[in-house]
Each structure stands twice: as C-alpha cells, then as structure tokens.
Amino acid sequence: MSTAPVSELALPGRLGDPERSPATDPRIDPSLLAALATYGLDVVGDAPPVDRSTPIEQVLEFVLGVETGFGGLYTAMPHDFPSERGEVELSVQHAPGRDGRDIPLHIFTPAGATTPLPCIVYLHGGGMAVMQTTNPVHQQWCEDLAATGAVVIAVDFRNSATAGGLNPFPIGLNDCSDAVAWIHEHRAALGIAKIVLQGESGGANLVLATTLAAKRDGRLDAIDGVYAMVPYISGAYRWDRDRKLAELPSLVENDGYYIDCKMLDLLVMTYDPTGEQAENPLAWPYFATVEDVAGLPPHVISTNELDPLRDEGMAYVRTLRRAGVSATGRVNLGLVHTADSIWGFAVPEVYAATVADIKRFADSLEGTSTTDR
C-alpha cells in the first residue's frame, strides 16, 4: 500500500493504525466494549495455530475447538433480557431431506396463536461450519422473535465441520432448501402466512443462497422475504491485502475485531475443502450477478460498522438494487460482528429494534395467503 502523506490515523480502524483493536477504536459502543472486555475479546487475538497448509484433519480439529470456545461463550453470556417476553411454545418436527436424512425443525409458536402468523425461518450463524441450533443464545433469539407474533422455525441444518467429519457445500444448503420447501408445502397446517428467511453471519449466507437456489429451481413462491444480518458471503478471507483493500476494505479495516480473517478462512476450508466453489454464488452469494438476483423477493441486509464482513453485505445490497430487487440496507454503528443479535445483552436497544424490524418487515410483505396450494 502506498503511504499517504495525509495522516493515516484519519482512516478508520486498522487502516489508520494496524495496532487498533475494539479497545482503542473510538467508534465502538462503550457498553459493547465493556461486555467484550469481560471475555477478553476487546483486543485482537493471536493468529490461529493452523492454516491452509495444515492437514485437513487438524484444521477440522481446530475448527471444532473454535466451536467449543464460542459454545462456551454463548452459554456464559447473560440470558435474562429483555425482562418481558410473551409465552412461547416449542415443538420439533422433521422435514424430509433429499439424501434420506430427516431435517429437525425447532418450531417456536406464541402461546394461544389462532390466526395465521408470519413465519420466520431462522438459520443460525457459525460460518455454515459450526454452532448448534439449540444453544441458549439462538434459543432466546427464536423465543424473542416468536413473542412478537410470529412462528419461528429454526432449521437444524448440517454444519460443514462436525466431530463425525466434514459435510462440505452443498450439504447444509440442501438441508435448508429442503426444509423451506417442506414448510411452504405445510403453510396451512403450520398456521403460517408469509415466509421470511432470516439468519446472521453464516446463517445469512444460507438465507441468501437458499433464495438463489430457489430461483434456479423455480421454487421462489416458497419465499416471501429475506432478512440477512451481517452476511458471511465472500469467502474472500485469504485474498491478498491489496485485493481486499480494492474490493472489500472492511476485511482489513476491522480484521481481528471479535473475528479474524485467518480463522474465517479455516471455516471456509471446511465448507469448500478443495476451493472449487470459491466463486459459486450458491456457496458464496457475494459472487451473484445481477442476473442471478433479478426477480428475488424483497430483502433487508444489515451490516455492522466494526465488522470485517461489513463491505460484502453492502456489496450485496448494491447488486440487488442494480437488479431492481427491493433492498433495504442498514448499518449498525459502533457494533462488531453479530453484536445486534448475539450480544443483545450488551446493546439491548439495538437488539430490541432488530427483533421489531424483522417482524415489521414480515408484516410489510405482500405474502401468499394461507389458503392457496
């Protein structure tokens, strides 16, 4: 990078000062910073001990260790907010998968619901590679969403990294597509009207990719709207610095803020071990063209200011708009990756606003009536 004569400190994040971290970045929300510091996540951590040159079984072992770490963090976080929440009932059903495996669906319904409600199909984050549908944070998210007056269906898709080995692309995506198809077929029985796909991070990747796949398969009638939060959709985490700066500078600007590109690249390796899907929009929707997205239902894409993945989310909004798709773009100032949903205890106002906005979005959609099909 050429050295600029003007003060580089004027540039945001690690573009201005490579030593910056959430602790020293003036943009960060102070209460989020305090929460991150509780878990030692306010500084940029060490690089992972493995990389692409490491044998895949050791990468898998490391990634499963990442899952254990995040799982412990999610369990340790406070879960006693917001204080008022309506009663929600949980049931589990199964959708048939194309390879013969039944896909568990965790269905959260507000108590006493009678009329058809909008349905939010939730796909959890974890880089399509790790994290469980049923951890306390995801569970609470689903309950809070359902309490606004929606049926929330969390799809227990297969992660790409499991103790039983790799499930590379498109195994998890197919699970999501098959689950959405089944939910669509059972709208009436499930008591649901409109279907919105929603997810954060890797879940947002699956949300966008499921929508792209539905278009290719002529099944877009199953999806009425898409709400993708802090999407992890470029797979570009091992690009060289110059290409990142030219295309997705937030990968440099916010690298190591809560998540870092080297770790993300290991998750990429479990999803696409050979690298042959690197520019396949179904694996990495960042590479979707205007033609790929034309005719898709309305989207909301939210990004966080201090997230390395901010710019890929923004780029997707631009692609959608160029194709004439209704697309709302949001930026949560001062937040790191997934703070708006996962770190809700630290920024409860943002969390509440996000939950309410998803319901508002679902209500705003034209939707299919429950009686059709």
Next chain:
Amino acid sequence: MTTAQRSAQSRGRRLAAQLSPKSVATLYVLIGLIIAFSLWKPSTFPEYATLVGILQDGAIGGLIALGLVVPLAAGVFDLSVGYMLGFGAIFAAWLVGNTSWPEWLVIAVSIAACAVVGLINGLLVVKARISSFIATLAMGSILQAGIQYLTGGQILTKGVDRIGGFASVNIHQITLAPMVLIVLAVLLWVLMQHTVVGRHLYATGLGGDAAVLAGVRTRQLQFGALIVSAAVAGLAGVLVVSNVGAASPDTGPSYMIPAFAAAFLGATQFKPGFFNPGGTVLAILMLQTLTSGLALAGVSTWVPSLCTGVILIAALAVGQLRGNQLSRLIRLRRVKSDSAQPQTGAEPALREPIGAEALSMTAPATTEVQDVRVGAHSPSNAEPEERTR
C-alpha cells in the same frame, strides 16, 4: 496359612508390583494430569466431551505407535509410518474418487497397498541389509512422492463420503478409531506376550546371535514386523479419511514423532525395557491428555510439541538406565565388543545399538551410520570382524 490365602497374597503382591510407580509411572502422571487440568480448567476439562476428544485424537497416533511396537521389538526401525499413513489415506480417497469399487474393496486394497510397501521395506532391510533407519526414511520420501502424484497437491474430497459411513459408527460418541485401537492392542498383547512368535520377536530384538543360536528365524520376523507396521499405518490412514471426509496431501508426518514418543515411553512401562502394547496405549493416553489439556487451557501452540519432544528424550534417558531391549536399541555403544567376555542372563549379545541421534530426525553423520548396527543385520554382520568393515 491356607493355600488360597497364600495365592491371594501372592496375587496381591504381583498386583502391587505391577502398579508400583516403578512399573507404571506414566499411569500416575496421567492421573496427576487429569487432576491438574480439572483444577486449572474446571468448566471445560472434566467433561465427557473431553474424554471423547482425547480418545478420538489419540487413537490415530496410538495405532501408529502400536504398529511401531512390532518392528521396534524385533530391533528394526520403521521411519516410513508417517508417510505410510498419508499414503493409505490418499490412496483410499483416490480410489473412491476414481473408481466405482465397493467401499470394502477400497479399504482392503488401500491397506494391502501399504502392506506391499512394508514388504518392500522388509526386502530392503532384511535381504539388501540396508540399515532400517535409512531404508525406511528413504521409503517415506518415495511415499511422499506418490502422495503428491495422486493428489497434485490438492485436498481430495470426491466420493470420500462413501467411506465416511463406517467412521460414524459410535458407542456413546466413541467412534471406530479408538475401538480399533483397543482391539489391536489386545491382539498384539496376546501375540507378543503369550505366544512363541512374541517371545521370538523379543529374542530377535534382544540380539541376533542368541536368537539365531536358539533357532529363531530372526530375519523372517523382522520382515513380517515391517509389514505389520505398514499395514497398521495404512489402516490408520483409512480411518483418518473416513473420519474427516477428506484427505490432505500433507496428512501423515505429524503423527510420527508422537507415535515414537508413545512407543518409547511405553517401553519404560509394565515390562520396563521392552516395547509392549500395554505400555504404549498408556503412553498415548498420557501424551494425548497432556496435548488436549494444554490446548483447552489455551497455551501457545509450541508448548505441546515441546512437551512431546521432552517426553521422548526423557523416555530414552530412563530407558538407558535400564538393561535389556530398550537400552540396546537406543544407546550408541562402543562398537568394540569382546565376545569372550561373560554375559549374563537375557543380555548375551546386546550389541546392535542404534544412535539416539537417529530419533532426533537429524541425519546422522556418515561415520555414525557406519557404526550403527541395527538388528536387521544378520548375525554374521554382527561378528566383531565385520563391525570394523
């Protein structure tokens, strides 16, 4: 005192002797590690998932170590096991991606292919009389070339899910690899400690002269031992592929040092001075508990490698202090040997040592190579006049 009482007492004494720190120090270290890590990381270490992880992660290295016990007991090294594992893994992954063979055939052919390479190792060591250290090291390089040829440097995933099914077999989350490890350990324990073949294997390792004089077919045993270590490495490779669902061209070598550490540490346990399956399994459990515990504790990543290296050296140092098989394999003795000098007991002809340097993986100087005598050499090679050749 009745006979029953006496026999109970003697059983008790035997058990006490077997459990004495002198015999199974590693067991006490293992217990100490479990207590220490449980106190250090009470929220993560003392969990069932940690046990499953230790068994799973230790099983592959443990298999390699068990396979190594056989040639080591017979007095020959097999330094090709790391790449052998990699070759078995890649060959299996390549076969499922490029043929429509049934899974069982792919697995059988992959293991058989490794056994054939082990047979070539045997030919080089036993027939061509090349030092096992050098011959198997060179074979590792040739296997690496084969791996690169089959993969082109790329990870193989195509069709690998076909052989993934049997890896997901589990009992309370404990998968096939640890079960295979236990079965193999029991088989080897019976073979090595309760059969004539086992006694002859140890006799071969203890020294060619005495064994040959006693009518042991030392060369055949060393030949067979190298086939066993190769086939076991191939089996471990197939298990890696089926566990992971993909095969990396660089899989393999990283398993070798821990496996040697386990085999040598194991040779200080239960039957001190003799390579034995029980000690090896105990050693791999201890080493893996240490590695996994340190990883959970979040120490820097160089620490586990350092610990493994230090333990290997410590095992060699302890082994040197004791007589018999282990010391003769690791100590670089003076080559001069007076065969007329009276020898005692089980150590009549302990004079084919291999340099401890060999284990540090640095290439030994040429002069040392000439000095090094491995058990693979026929008894005639071990004659004093031959040694100065």
